[in-house]
Amino acid sequence: MGSLCIGNGRYLSTYDFSNDMAPTNTQWIRHQLIFKSGYEVCGLSTNNQYLVIALERRSTSASHNYQDGQLVFWDGTSQNPAFIIDIPMGAPYGLQTFNNVTYFICGGSLFAWSGGQTVVKVRKLAYQNTNYLGRERHHYR
Numbered sequence: 001m002g003s004l005c006i007g008n009g010r011y012l013s014t015y016d017f018s019n020d021m022a023p024t025n026t027q028w029i030r031h032q033l034i035f036k037s038g039y040e041v042c043g044l045s046t047n048n049q050y051l052v053i054a055l056e057r058r059s060t061s062a063s064h065n066y067q068d069g070q071l072v073f074w075d076g077t078s079q080n081p082a083f084i085i086d087i088p089m090g091a092p093y094g095l096q097t098f099n100n101v102t103y104f105i106c107g108g109s110l111f112a113w114s115g116g117q118t119v120v121k122v123r124k125l126a127y128q129n130t131n132y133l134g135r136e137r138h139h140y141r
Contacts, residue, residue: 003016003017005051007042007043009041010035010039011030011031012074013030014029015029016028033074033080033081035055035070039057039069040056040057041053041054041055042069042092042095043092043093043095044095045097047102048100049075050073050075052071052072053071053074053081054069054070054071054091055072055092056069056091056092057069058091068086069106070092071085071087071104071113071119073085085113089111102114103122105125108125109122109123109124110122
């Protein structure tokens with residue numbers, strides 16, 4: 001790809017280093033990809049020929065009614081993503097790729113994507129404390 005990729009709210013920005021001595025304004029594309037309203041970039045990783053972009057959509061209400069996300073796969077040159085995987089379990093945090101398997105933490109569990117259109121729950125993680133687990137939080141004084 002040869003570009004720096006930056007998640008900036010609901011946009012993916014790119015900077016092309018090919019003319020770094022005298023950069024032009026066209027080297028930084030501020031809105032290379034534009035994601036659905038309400039979604040924000042929360043992680044970037046690479047897997048084979050794709051940039052994997054983790055998106056989150058968080059509730060703005062005090063009740064925390066919803067939180068979901070997406071994994072967006074982009075080849076680095078097309079105007080649109082190659083494909084998108086919805087993550088209804090929550091926001092995909094801690095995006096990391098190892099041996100061409102992309103991992104993330106979501107809703108108190110570790111998930112993995114190794115190809116195809118689905119993600120697999122690897123294991124539940126202990127001691128998760130989040131507003132979005134669907135459980136009441138108890139505050140101790």
